[in-house]
Amino acid sequence: MSLDLLDVTVRLGRGESRVTALSGLTVSFAPAALTALVGPSGSGKSTLLAVAGALLRPDAGRVLLNGADIAGLSPAQQARLRRERIGYVFQSGNLLSGLTALEQLLAAASVAGRSPRAVRARAIELLTEVGLGHRLRHRADQMSGGERQRIALARALLLEPDVLLVDEPTAAVDRDRAAGIVDLLAATTRRHSCVTVVATHDPVVVDAADHVVDMARLRAGADSPR
Amino acid sequence: MYLALLELKAARGRFLLMGSVVVLVAALVGIVSGFTTGLGDDTISALRRLPATHLAFDRGADSDQFARSLVGEAELDGWRERDGVEAAPLGVSIARGTTDRKVEVDFAAFGVEPGSFLDPGAASGTALSAGEPSGVVVSQQLVKDGVRVGDLLTVDRLGVELEVTGTTGRSSYGHVPVAYLPVETWQRIRFATPGTRAAVAEPPHQYSAVALKAGAGADLTGADRALTTRTVTVEDAYAAAPGYTGERLTMTSIQAFLYAIAPLVVGAFFAVWTVQRRPELALLRAMGASRARLLGHTLAQAAIVVTAGAVVGAALAAALGLAVGSEVPFSLPAGALVATMATVVLVGLAGTAVTLRKVTTVDPMTMLGAGR
Structure with missing residues (x-):
């Protein structure tokens, strides 16, 4: 599995507020590797994740998932790609209100057309792995930011995606918990040979990453694979 | 359907409130329907049971x-x-x-x-x-x-x-x-x-x-x-009964008014509900939920709430009919009750339909940078 962005340009907004978020960007993400995407706020990290995750069609360029261009897919095809092959962990606002931790995962399975009953055991296993085995039936919106982020991570991993895109997974957790999450991400990446891209400011994530892509340098035309 | 049921359970307070409104509207429609039929029977049942096809009046x-x-x-x-x-x-x-x-x-x-x-x-x-x-x-x-x-x-x-x-x-x-x-x-x-x-x-x-x-x-x-006579069918002669036309017009107008209210109430609720959960809908879209699935999801919720409300409302109307017995002109045959409640469900779902565009046009991109 590989993910390559070739000469990608994305413009956002309309009229006078239209800005170029990514301009002629080319970057490759290695399979079975955890890549940390770093850079200051506004450098285009989230936009890159959106393009890579088939949430946003670039104005120019190609996005190759295992060699197949996904940039030109229709919205319906993009939605199918997202539910079948891409796992996404958003920075916030990433859970369905009113549902328990376990239901968050079962709902995701339902969206993907999978039987909630069939994935129930695996969902419990994943929530246990992220340290929430004792809070399966607690409402997610009554949990802390860090716990919510771990639920979102478990949900993204549930369907074993080919591409895992994670936005600031450790922003709301303490250092020990952050290390646990990074270990889980790294282990999952290797176990499933998926492409994992993590937008982060956290040195813990950067230290554990197989590669680091600095958006500032990338925009200037130079990648910084470590 | 699983997701629709999960949301119903999670937001049961709001859906119960909405369901209660549907119950009241449905019960009111059923009661008005019962009185319409009952008053009609009270006015023309003697004509209805005439074993005649026509009546010839003076021209x-x-x-x-x-x-x-x-x-x-x-x-x-x-x-x-x-x-x-x-x-x-x-x-x-x-x-x-x-x-x-x-x-x-x-x-x-x-x-x-x-x-x-x-x-x-x-x-x-x-x-x-x-x-x-x-x-x-x-x-x-x-x-x-x-x-x-x-x-x-x-x-x-x-x-x-x-x-x-x-x-x-x-x-x-x-x-x-x-x-x-x-x-x-x-x-x-x-x-x-x-x-x-x-x-x-x-x-x-x-x-x-x-x-x-x-x-x-x-x-x-x-x-x-x-x-030199004027012959009309017995059914047309109902209008000649005292007060029949005015009563029918009044009761039918009330019913029509209620049928107009039902979709507005249900539509307004689901419009607010949809606006409130746009972040969740965006999340579902970002997770890959198709527009068709979100539509089905919303319609399933509406169908469950409106149908359950109509059933309870029908039961209330029928119970009222049993309670008043023959003290007042109230008649609500099972067929009329089912037809009335089916209409309540249909107009209720029609009210939901106006919110569907908001469901399908939600942008999954709103999930990005939400905390930035």
């Missing part, structure tokens, strides 16, 4: 025909001579009487020819007889009011005495229970001068209408032309 009577129309022997005989038509005289008027046991009642006097196809027979006691011109067969409502077989019923201010010989089923006209009597006796009531307390020696041989049982090939238009 000059354009409205309130049962009060205004008078047809004579010549018209009756003329109709009897027409091919494919069976004809019988019918007299209709409202009267008030008091029994010898001092029970005061209003009644609609239906004058019929004993033994004709209009003769209602008798469920108890004896039917009308040409040999007993003062005999009267009363409907169940009069029995409920206290009139019994064997009572002597004196028509107020006229002094005409009637002997109750039998009873028949429920039958009323203009919200007044019906008493069937020989048409000659009806003529004595209809053409007497109130206050004289003296029977008309020889009342005119006239009737309110000629009731017809017309075969498919009967030439009603030609007969009307020849006999």
Whole structure:
């Protein structure tokens, strides 16, 4: 599995507020590797994740998932790609209100057309792995930011995606918990040979990453694979 | 469906509130429907149970025909001579009487020819007889009011005495229970001068209408032309019953108003609900949920809430019908109840439909940078 962005340009907004978020960007993400995407706020990290995750069609360029261009897919095809092959962990606002931790995962399975009953055991296993085995039936919106982020991570991993895109997974957790999450991400990446891209400011994530892509340098035309 | 049910469970307070509103609207629609049917029955059930296809009125009577129309022997005989038509005289008027046991009642006097196809027979006691011109067969409502077989019923201010010989089923006209009597006796009531307390020696041989049982090939238009009558179907003659058209219009207007409210209420709720959960919808889209799935998800929630609300509302309306019994004119047959509630569900879902565009146009990109 590989993910390559070739000469990608994305413009956002309309009229006078239209800005170029990514301009002629080319970057490759290695399979079975955890890549940390770093850079200051506004450098285009989230936009890159959106393009890579088939949430946003670039104005120019190609996005190759295992060699197949996904940039030109229709919205319906993009939605199918997202539910079948891409796992996404958003920075916030990433859970369905009113549902328990376990239901968050079962709902995701339902969206993907999978039987909630069939994935129930695996969902419990994943929530246990992220340290929430004792809070399966607690409402997610009554949990802390860090716990919510771990639920979102478990949900993204549930369907074993080919591409895992994670936005600031450790922003709301303490250092020990952050290390646990990074270990889980790294282990999952290797176990499933998926492409994992993590937008982060956290040195813990950067230290554990197989590669680091600095958006500032990338925009200037130079990648910084470590 | 799984996700729709999860959300219903998670937001059960809000959906219960919405369901309660649907219950109230559905119950109100059911109750109004029951009163519409009940009032209609109370006004025209006597006409509905006439075993006739048409009624021939005097041509000059354009409205309130049962009060205004008078047809004579010549018209009756003329109709009897027409091919494919069976004809019988019918007299209709409202009267008030008091029994010898001092029970005061209003009644609609239906004058019929004993033994004709209009003769209602008798469920108890004896039917009308040409040999007993003062005999009267009363409907169940009069029995409920206290009139019994064997009572002597004196028509107020006229002094005409009637002997109750039998009873028949429920039958009323203009919200007044019906008493069937020989048409000659009806003529004595209809053409007497109130206050004289003296029977008309020889009342005119006239009737309110000629009731017809017309075969498919009967030439009603030609007969009307020849006999100077105006023939209408029995169903069209309902409008001639006092207050029937106004009542129907009023009750139907209320029903239509409720049918208009239902989609607005349900639509408004789901519009607010959709706006409130746009972040969740965006998340579901970002997770790969198709527009069709989100539509199905929303419609499933609406269908569950509206259907459950309609079922409970129907039960309330039916319970009210059982509670009031025959005290008020309320009638809600199962078929009418099902049709009414199906309409509530449909218009409720139609209200939801206006919010569907908001569901399908939600942008998954709103999930990005939410915390930045």
